[in-house]
Amino acid sequence: MEKEILSQYYIFLILIPILCGTVARYITLVVDYRQYPSYPNGYLIHLVAGFISSGIGAIAIPAILERNFEAITFLVLATEQFREVRKIEKESLQDLDNVEHVFRGEAYIDGIAKTFEARNYLSLLVSFLTSLTMHLVPHNIILINILSGILAGGIIFYILKNFSKGKSIGDIAQVKLAKITVKNSELYVDDIFVTNHLGTDRARNLVKDGGMAAIIYPNERHFNRIIDHHGQRQAIIFEACRMLGLKRYHYTKCDYETGRVAVMLVPIIYNEGSFIETIKKTPLLESIKKSSSLMKSNLNK
Numbered sequence: 001m002e003k004e005i006l007s008q009y010y011i012f013l014i015l016i017p018i019l020c021g022t023v024a025r026y027i028t029l030v031v032d033y034r035q036y037p038s039y040p041n042g043y044l045i046h047l048v049a050g051f052i053s054s055g056i057g058a059i060a061i062p063a064i065l066e067r068n069f070e071a072i073t074f075l076v077l078a079t080e081q082f083r084e085v086r087k088i089e090k091e092s093l094q095d096l097d098n099v100e101h102v103f104r105g106e107a108y109i110d111g112i113a114k115t116f117e118a119r120n121y122l123s124l125l126v127s128f129l130t131s132l133t134m135h136l137v138p139h140n141i142i143l144i145n146i147l148s149g150i151l152a153g154g155i156i157f158y159i160l161k162n163f164s165k166g167k168s169i170g171d172i173a174q175v176k177l178a179k180i181t182v183k184n185s186e187l188y189v190d191d192i193f194v195t196n197h198l199g200t201d202r203a204r205n206l207v208k209d210g211g212m213a214a215i216i217y218p219n220e221r222h223f224n225r226i227i228d229h230h231g232q233r234q235a236i237i238f239e240a241c242r243m244l245g246l247k248r249y250h251y252t253k254c255d256y257e258t259g260r261v262a263v264m265l266v267p268i269i270y271n272e273g274s275f276i277e278t279i280k281k282t283p284l285l286e287s288i289k290k291s292s293s294l295m296k297s298n299l300n301k
Contacts, residue, residue: 013134014058016146020153021054021127022047028119028161046116049085050123057127061135079124086117102241102250107231111285115166122160129156169236170280173227174217177272178262182208187251189213189262194253206248206266212275213264224259229288236263236282243278244269 029046056079090113097103104112130153137148169175181188182204186196192215198204216236218224226232233252241250245268253262263279 012142012146013062013131016134016149017058017127017131017153018051018054020130020150020157021057021123022051024126024153024157025050025054025119025123027157028122046119049082049120053079053082053120053124054127057124057129058131060128061131065135079121082117082120085120086113089113089116100238100242101246102238103234104238105231105234107229107285107287108235108238110287111283114286118164122157122164125160126153126157129153166286167284168280169216169227169282169284172219172223172284174219175214175276175279176217177276178213178215180207180211180213180264187264189253189264190215192253192255192260192262194251194262194264203249207264210247210266210270211249211264212244212267212270212272213262214276214279216261216263216279218259221259224254224261226284226288227259227261228254228256229285232285232288233261233263235285236279237265239278239282240265240275241267243274244271 026047029043029050090109093104093109093112097109130149133152134145134149137145178190181190182198185198185204187194187198187207190213198207216227218227233254237250237252240263244265247266247268250265251262252264254260255262267275
């Protein structure tokens with residue numbers, strides 16, 4: 001009887017960490033307004049990858065305790081395969097860019113690909129620390145041991161999720177609706193000159209009657225370095241066009257004197273609230289983040 005209980009316990013030592021890691025991957029695999037990854041195929045691919053990474057984390061501790069160093073070498077090699085996740089995601093998104101009305105851009109694609117790679121490591125770490133806790137806690141009461149492992153997995157998941165959580169445009173800037181003005185062939189968003197390529201009456205009427213515009217006001221002057229980055233502006237206009245559809249024109253323009261950025265498009269669905277919220281929720285790209293400590297120290301002198 002004791003052998004049966006012990007054998008069941010060893011099964012739990014593997015299954016519980018795998019379950020915790022897979023659940024952690026599912027929680028982070030949320031289809032938001034950007035609708036990526038698509039479902040159900042996108043869900044299936046990433047959940048299976050999360051399950052595999054959780055399995056790697058779950059068997060690491062038993063392999064070490066059994067001094068099965070060949071298994072440890074195999075685990076290290078298996079984690080190398082997660083880099084392929086980033087490569088596959090990047091290639092897939094680049095292929096999709098060819099059929100979009102507006103490009104995501106290389107910087108945005110790179111950020112998305114890195115995120116999916118990192119989330120597999122998150123599953124691995126949650127599973128690993130759940131397994132480690134279950135091995136460290138005394139085995140006298142199996143239920144307490146299992147609950148301790150789940151609690152440890154939940155805590156590390158909360159810490160890692162908040163640590164890896166990125167910021168969005170709304171965290172560093174204010175976004176407000178703006179007035180579109182067309183003077184001859186010139187387009188203005190409030191007082192910001194955008195373009196002079198509206199050479200026909202049809203184009204001018206289309207922009208005046210169906211255009212929508214907003215201005216992004218950075219909360220601090222140095223934030224305009226981020227907002228004005230070509231990759232970041234491309235991500236903003238992509239998300240806006242993806243949400244509302246694009247009938248014809250789209251522009252972004254920076255006013256370098258004030259750091260404001262104008263965003264304008266002629267959408268298929270005219271919804272000002274969704275337009276503003278989409279811009280606010282556009283993620284800040286990791287590849288363009290810069291430290292402002294040096295600038296602030298020089299300004300304070």
